[in-house]
Amino acid sequence: xxxxxxxxxxxxxxxxxxxxxxxxxxxxxxxxxxxxxxxxxxxxxxxxxxxxxxxxxxxxxxxxxxxxxxxxxxxxxxxxxxxxxxxxxxxxxxxxxxxxxxxxxxxxxxxxxxxxxxxxxxxxxxxxxxxxxxxxxxxxxxxxxxxxxxxxxxxxxxxxxxxxxxxxxxxxxxxxxxxxxxxxxxxxxxxxxxxxxxxxxxxxxxxxxxxxxxxxxxxxxxxxxxxxxxxxxxxxxxxxxxxxxxxxxxxxxxxxxxxxxxxxxxxxxxxxxxxxxxxxxxxxxxxxxxxxxxxxxxxxxxxxxxxxxxxxxxxxxxxxxxxxxxxxxxxxxxxxxxxxxxxxxxxxxxxxxxxxxxxxxxxxxxxxxxxxxxxxxxxxxxxxxxxxxxx
Numbered sequence: 001x002x003x004x005x006x007x008x009x010x011x012x013x014x015x016x017x018x019x020x021x022x023x024x025x026x027x028x029x030x031x032x033x034x035x036x037x038x039x040x041x042x043x044x045x046x047x048x049x050x051x052x053x054x055x056x057x058x059x060x061x062x063x064x065x066x067x068x069x070x071x072x073x074x075x076x077x078x079x080x081x082x083x084x085x086x087x088x089x090x091x092x093x094x095x096x097x098x099x100x101x102x103x104x105x106x107x108x109x110x111x112x113x114x115x116x117x118x119x120x121x122x123x124x125x126x127x128x129x130x131x132x133x134x135x136x137x138x139x140x141x142x143x144x145x146x147x148x149x150x151x152x153x154x155x156x157x158x159x160x161x162x163x164x165x166x167x168x169x170x171x172x173x174x175x176x177x178x179x180x181x182x183x184x185x186x187x188x189x190x191x192x193x194x195x196x197x198x199x200x201x202x203x204x205x206x207x208x209x210x211x212x213x214x215x216x217x218x219x220x221x222x223x224x225x226x227x228x229x230x231x232x233x234x235x236x237x238x239x240x241x242x243x244x245x246x247x248x249x250x251x252x253x254x255x256x257x258x259x260x261x262x263x264x265x266x267x268x269x270x271x272x273x274x275x276x277x278x279x280x281x282x283x284x285x286x287x288x289x290x291x292x293x294x295x296x297x298x299x300x301x302x303x304x305x306x307x308x309x310x311x312x313x314x315x316x317x318x319x320x321x322x323x324x325x326x327x328x329x330x331x332x333x334x335x336x337x338x339x340x341x342x343x344x345x346x347x348x349x350x351x352x353x354x355x356x357x358x359x360x361x362x363x364x365x366x367x368x369x370x371x372x373x374x375x376x377x378x379x380x381x382x383x384x385x386x387x388x389x390x391x
Contacts, residue, residue, distance in 0.1 A: 019045050021052045021059070023068065029059055030072045031106050039105050042221070044192050044233030046280070054098040075106060145307070145314045146321040154298035155181075155310060158290050167293040168286075172260045176270060177286050179256045180278075184312050187243050188319030188345055191280045191312045192232035193219050197269045199257060202245070215245040219346065224267050228279050239346030248375075287312050320345065324354075 021032035032055055036048055062070035147155070158165050159181040161174035168174045183194050197217065207214040220240045221233055234240055245253070253269070261271060268277040291309030294302070302309065323344055327337035338354035347353050 019049045019052060021056050023059070023063070029056075030069075031075050032056075032059070032102075034110075035102060035106055039109050042234060042237055044235055045230045046192065046233075047235060049230075051098045051102055055102045058099055075103070075110075078107070145305070145311075145317045147310065147314055147318045148301055148305070151294070151298045151301050151310065152185075152318065154295050155290060158293045165293055167289055170273075173273070175256050175260055176278075177290070179252055180270060180283060180286060181290070181315075182249050182252060184315040185319055186246055186249050186322075187217070188316045188323070189219070190235060190239075190316065191283045193234065193239070193346075194312075195228075195232040195268070195270060195278055195280050195283060196220075196222060196234075198222055198224065198267045199261070199269055200267060201269070202250075202253065215247075215250045216242045217245055218242050222267075226266070226268075226277060228277055230280065232280055234346075236346065236348060238342075238348045241343065241346050243344065283312060316345075 018036050020036065021029045023029060032052060035055075036052070040048055059071050062074070157163050158167070159178045160166060161171070161178050166174050168177055180194060183189055183197070184191075197219070201218045201220075203216050203218065204213050205216055206212070219234070219242070257269065261269070263275065264271050265275050266277050270278040270283075272278050272282065287310055294310075307314070320341065323341055324337060327340060332340070339349075341347075341354045342349060342351055345353070
């Protein structure tokens with residue numbers, strides 16, 4: 001199995017730098033490419049690669065037993081009987097769930113809905129005969145991981161650029177990482193969404209409901225030049241959205257941009273020390289480093305929650321608690337609150353995720369924690385923000 005990522009060059013049109021499943025001669029697999037370029041055009045590279053890694057094993061087995069291109073032929077003819085009756089010896093283990101997802105997507109999209117049952121029976125037969133195959137495709141949502149007050153307060157002190165506990169070496173890193181921490185916590189962004197924010201993503205608009213101008217950030221894909229091996233992308237169509245910025249976060253982003261992004265080579269907001277856009281993996285590494293600097297008391301709280309450290313996704317869960325508590329405090333009915341939460345976090349209209357996060361309504365201090373976080377940010381900026389005004 002070989003998934004290749006074509007790096008964009010001047011001669012490659014925009015949009016043709018997606019992950020591509022190729023055969024042993026380096027030629028693209030037809031329906032795998034169709035799935036990537038047409039069916040999953042708006043999906044992130046990471047989610048596409050995970051599926052293609054398992055689908056590639058199906059292609060390899062079909063090639064070895066029935067000849068090159070056998071799986072594509074079976075899909076085109078809607079005939080899986082020959083492949084299903086073959087003797088298969090797996091060298092590696094694909095995800096059955098990912099294989100079913102791929103075949104179902106392709107069969108529906110090319111108008112072979114009547115053959116979908118055959119395709120599923122084919123995969124299920126493989127699953128039955130080779131019961132040790134992994135079934136680690138799309139999983140049910142994880143349990144609620146909203147951070148308790150003690151951990152969140154301690155983490156805020158660790159990320160505070162003016163704190164002696166801050167583990168990051170330079171002033172530039174401290175302010176950049178503080179910006180990342182608050183983007184994840186206050187906006188509930190996924191790592192890839194955070195990494196994809198550009199300087200031009202921010203805008204001002206008049207809000208007729210509030211009667212004043214508000215600051216917003218647009219979460220979407222970019223067609224700008226991106227040197228990252230796995231360029232960040234938007235997970236689903238509903239994940240393209242605009243989010244309002246709290247004033248404290250707006251000021252922090254502006255302070256970081258004016259003081260620590262000078263001479264940037266790319267239009268993305270978050271840059272590495274080498275003046276390259278920050279990768280998703282690097283954002284995770286920042287959270288790992290901050291977790292190591294937590295106090296013993298905060299770490300004991302994490303252990304009680306069966307967590308070894310704080311992840312970026314934990315901050316997304318915590319933000320969901322903030323938002324739900326805010327809706328509840330304003331007297332918004334639960335059904336309407338769930339709809340607002342879906343739009344804020346980029347979930348589809350029928351997503352059950354709000355109900356998962358709804359378990360956190362028991363947390364009485366969520367709104368207080370949110371306000372405390374903003375107040376800490378305002379206090380930190382007050383010490384240094386005059387520098388930004390004269391930058």
